[in-house]
Amino acid sequence: MSDLTHIDEAGAARMVDVGGKVETQREAVATGRIAMSMEAAAAIRDGLVKKGDVLATARIAGIMAAKKTSDLIPLCHPLALTKVTLDLVPDESGVTATATVALTGRTGVEMEALTAVSVALLTVYDMAKAIDRSMEIGGIRLIEKRGGKSGDWHADKPEGEG
Secondary structure (H helix, E strand, O other): OOOOOOEOOOOOEOOOOOOOOOOEEEEEEEEEEEEOOHHHHHHHHOOOOOOOOHHHHHHHHHHHHHHOHHHHOOOOOOOOOOEEEEEEEEEOOEEEEEEEEEEEEOOOOHHHHHHHHHHHHHHHHHHHOOOOOOOEEEEEEEEEEEOOOOOOEEOOOOOOOO
């Protein structure tokens, strides 16, 4: 059990002690997509959803979620984030979300970026569900991380992406 970072010698869950780690600049980028009907996508793009500005609301929700990740995911460290951006790009069949999260600290921000994307896409669903209840959220993944002891990492691009 000692090889598992979130399990102590007795097998109990624990938060990893990062106190001895050096503070470094860290950044993570995550992405995901919500697919929907052309009607729902057009309503979002044209600002015609009755609940309001879907993209602005989803952007704020995602940023807030990144800041609250440690309240949502067990054993995540509360972090003083220095940057959270959330890009939401609508097209004819959905919305793609990309979050970038950064800090100078002792632990990475991958979970914060993934949480930002997830909550932003859930917010899009909530606001547009009256138009299309069959929307599908998927493809949520980390696409890159920079900094820290393990260094930089970039995901392979899925088939069909340039």
